[in-house]
Amino acid sequence: LAKTTQPISMDSYEGQEVNITCSHNNIATNDYITWYQQFPSQGPRFIIQGYKTKVTNEVASLFIPADRKSSTLSLPRVSLSDTAVYYCLVGDITSGTYKYIFGTGTRLKVLA
């Protein structure tokens, strides 16, 4: 089964770049890597998704090395409002049907 591993928590200061890495050693050939952000008392919200190399959108970048066994979410110039839990997600189709395996999440705290 594909499984993701992330750091439990990270602290950063406002204005810094934050990089959160996720390991997914058993990622399947067709799997995409997706990152979500979750605030307290809310459901996770989609941030970014990628398959390989680099993807960038208006809020984040996602770096995926050639072997795809890890990925790094990069948040440029974080603010206090980026304090949240971040999850990486890969699909898993080893059982024949597609399943989603969430990691345990990384709790990011942005300090003033």
Place this chain on the structure above:
Amino acid sequence: DVKVTQSSRYLVKRTGEKVFLECVQDMDHENMFWYRQDPGLGLRLIYFSYDVKMKEKGDIPEGYSVSREKKERFSLILESASTNQTSMYLCASYGGQGAPNQPQHFGDGTRLSIL
């Protein structure tokens, strides 16, 4: 914008009760999911459905069942609630059959307490 609505934000029930959690999405999505979220364990998949009347077990289906009679509605049922089912329950959906890499859209969760 996709909206996934869970019927209750907070729910308190007693041990042994049959509990229904309801989820409705307004984007005609084929795929719907139920997760539970516990501290230190992240999100764990209970059941999912990729079409009306279809269902698949996730990682932790024991003690739960689901119902999908209409495309927009996916219900999670706790047949006989127990205290270890106290948790945050999250519903999600995405559209497109055979397109598992589409991002999931989540509701804001139901915090269920079993006394």
